[in-house]
Amino acid sequence: MAKQMMKYKLNTNGTIPSFLYLGKDGVGGMWPNGADTGTPPQDTWLVGISDGSTLPAGQTEIIDSKENLLTYLNSFTSNWMSPQGTEPSIPFNQQEAADWAWAKLEALNLKSF
Numbered sequence: 441m442a443k444q445m446m447k448y449k450l451n452t453n454g455t456i457p458s459f460l461y462l463g464k465d466g467v468g469g470m471w472p473n474g475a476d477t478g479t480p481p482q483d484t485w486l487v488g489i490s491d492g493s494t495l496p497a498g499q500t501e502i503i504d505s506k507e508n509l510l511t512y513l514n515s516f517t518s519n520w521m522s523p524q525g526t527e528p529s530i531p532f533n534q535q536e537a538a539d540w541a542w543a544k545l546e547a548l549n550l551k552s553f
Contacts (some may be wrong), residue, residue: 445489456469514546
């Protein structure tokens with residue numbers, strides 16, 4: 441099964457889910473969104489790439505296009521700032537983030553063929 445971009449929550453005990461692709465060529469768990477009303481540690485959504493296994497309902501939501509990833513990022517990161525080392529912070533670039541993550545997903549899926 442192909443890898444998928446998704447929103448996911450940690451396991452109930454706070455551990456990283458086994459369905460998350462953790463290779464260095466993935467994205468890990470990015471862009472925490474604490475907008476959920478669940479019980480900690482399942483009250484925050486993270487963005488990641490699946491390992492290609494079946495995803496559990498309630499703990500994951502598929503993001504099926506780069507445009508939908510961008511829409512999701514725009515929904516909660518409008519006031520985020522990106523640190524620039526010794527330079528002043530700059531606004532988080534949602535388009536750049538979506539492009540970066542989606543390119544990772546596409547590259548991973550190309551490797552599996």
